[in-house]
Amino acid sequence: MPATTLKKANPIVIEDYDVAADAKKRINLRNAKTKYFHVKALSNGCYVLEPRVLVPPHVISARSLKMLDKSVANLKKGLASPPIDLAAFLEA
Amino acid sequence: MGFKIRMGVPEMEAFWKDVSTRNQVGELGKDEEKFFKKWIKALGYLSQNPRHNSLGSHEIDDLTRKYGIKIFQSYLENDTPAAGRMFWTYGPDRADITVLGIEPHPEDQKRGAYERVKLAAMPSTTVEPEKRKRK
Numbered sequence: 001m002p003a004t005t006l007k008k009a010n011p012i013v014i015e016d017y018d019v020a021a022d023a024k025k026r027i028n029l030r031n032a033k034t035k036y037f038h039v040k041a042l043s044n045g046c047y048v049l050e051p052r053v054l055v056p057p058h059v060i061s062a063r064s065l066k067m068l069d070k071s072v073a074n075l076k077k078g079l080a081s082p083p084i085d086l087a088a089f090l091e092a
Numbered sequence: 093m094g095f096k097i098r099m100g101v102p103e104m105e106a107f108w109k110d111v112s113t114r115n116q117v118g119e120l121g122k123d124e125e126k127f128f129k130k131w132i133k134a135l136g137y138l139s140q141n142p143r144h145n146s147l148g149s150h151e152i153d154d155l156t157r158k159y160g161i162k163i164f165q166s167y168l169e170n171d172t173p174a175a176g177r178m179f180w181t182y183g184p185d186r187a188d189i190t191v192l193g194i195e196p197h198p199e200d201q202k203r204g205a206y207e208r209v210k211l212a213a214m215p216s217t218t219v220e221p222e223k224r225k226r227k
Contacts, residue, residue, distance in 0.1 A: 060179075060193075060195055061195060061196065064179075064193050064194065064195045064196070065193075067100070067103045067104065067192070067193040067194075068100075068155070068159075068163075068179055068192050068193040070100070070101075070102065070103060071100025071101065071103065071104055071190070071192035071193060072100070072159045072161065072163075072181075072192060074100065074101045074102070075100060075161075075181065075183060075184055075190055075192070076161075078184050079101050079184075080098040080099065080100060080101060080105075080183075080184050080188070080190045081098050081099040081100070081101055081104070081105035081108070082098070083096035083097060083098055083188075084097050084098065084099060084108060084112075084135075086097065086132065086135055086136055086139060089112070089115070089132045090132060090133075090136050
């Protein structure tokens with residue numbers, strides 16, 4: 001079989017083992033490098049785990065930042081919504 | 093002095109129209125209603141006094157630098173950043189305040205076990221697997 005070279009960016013298998021789920025259908029990850037994972041359950045029964053890190057709560061999400069970008073760009077052109085009427089909501 | 097509250101366009105305006113309309117017809121979900129109530133209360137304070145203690149308003153220097161106008165952040169719940177924040181600035185006219193964005197983003201509000209844990213993709217350098225040891 002011809003030898004294949006793996007690109008540096010591509011992940012390689014560093015551990016290969018079988019596990020059995022316990023009574024509560026939990027499995028253990030051996031030597032997990034991170035504490036948090038994003039889990040994707042696929043229709044074929046496979047699970048994909050992607051490492052995640054905690055983000056400080058004051059960090060702005062990409063979506064909110066995009067929202068801010070648009071709002072500021074329009075505000076600089078003098079565009080904003082008409083004043084909102086809070087009275088009806090505050091009385092309720 | 094009272095301030096007129098405006099919404100940034102297009103997203104904030106659309107979001108305001110959506111939630112305020114659905115609130116009036118009683119179509120908001122339980123969590124949305126809770127969020128809307130807090131938001132209205134905060135907007136009320138903001139229109140009366142942007143420096144109201146409950147808002148914890150403060151300028152975000154990084155955003156001010158990025159956009160070239162003073163951007164402020166206020167909390168929707170007293171001293172609880174995770175409960176929600178809104179970003180605003182003065183303008184476009186005198187005695188106007190424009191709400192530019194909210195956090196969490198309406199589409200980011202996931203429910204469930206991971207709600208309290210903000211997660212992000214690993215920095216690319218730490219994702220690379222270790223080199224396989226040769227026997």
